[in-house]
Amino acid sequence: MGKGLIVSETVNEPHGEGAVDGEKRDFIFIATGAVAALGAASVAWPLVAQMGKAADTLAAGSIEIDLSAVEEGGQLKTLWRGKPVFVRHRTAEEIAQAENTDIANCPDPQTDAERLIPGPSGQVNPKYLVMIGVCTHFGCVPVGEAGDFDGWYCPCHGSHYDTSGRIRKGPAPKNMEIPPYEYLSDTVIKVG
Template identity: 45%
Template sequence: MATSTGTPQGNAVAPEAGENGVRRRDFINIAAVSAAGVGGVATLIPLVSQMAPSKDVLAESTTELDISSIEPGQAIKAVFRKQPVFVRNLTQKEIDEANAVPLSILRDPQTLAERTKEGHHNLLVTMGVCTHLGCVPLGAAEGENKGEYGGYFCPCHGSSYDTAARIRKGPAPSNLVVPDYQFTTDTTILIG
């Protein structure tokens, strides 16, 4: 007498299909996860791209200057990130004066060589912002007061900087800041 196990034959085939191939439930799970991933990426792309700087901000992130017309002893003012920048072509006398100052008497000790680029020790590039309270020092334009050390003078509170733009007198705590810059040619610098 034949006995029945009580399970229909249709169910006996299902485990074989599951062992050898992808079940329908697995396919639905994969499709749902994939759709969620694509939706997540589609949501993140505009979110991340709106955080990128705009074209006008990128344009102001660097400043290129032609320095070929700056005569020895002369300085120019430029703008970098909406702040003034001073570029001075030092004379040999100004270089000698800066190098003669003992570092031990400086509030913020730096040599002129540390503040300029190799091979261009006569070209000093600094931000034109006093390190005390952010005023714009005098001394870059012709005829302006350069202070008692021949560099820059801040009219707001009397800080005096020497020919290497190092603080020598007054309330400013540190030297004028030298921004990141590089020479792209012998007569062109790129600030930023």
């Protein structure tokens, strides 16, 4: 995890048993995908293994992320409720690719703007893409800046996502999920 990327984390939601079960299920889902598919272990396990005790803390509540700490062309990976979260600071070229895609050709049609949440000004900031970093096929963690569409590539079974995290090719049925989040300022978001 990059230094200084998460400015704070809050655990302000009580844990019901259902929530814990859900987290465990999510974790098992990711882990099972990693074990079941050839090549998956090298993708999913390093992320999970890095979490250690922090996983327990980050698995609950909400987290705050300072977007300004993510350099252009860089990506922050963190964990929220047991799920990997990607924050990508997209380049102008990546934004143009995302915005100029004919979504009629996408398996899960969504404009780039529909995948962004407005900031305090009421406008979306296309620089920052925030999403759950889990392949919608069997739950592996895709690799960034890879694949036929310069976005993310899931090597487990070959799914290609574009620079908006939309599925474009391969067996995954859906775009990578956008988590619930809100802007606390122009550059700080709260996920969860």
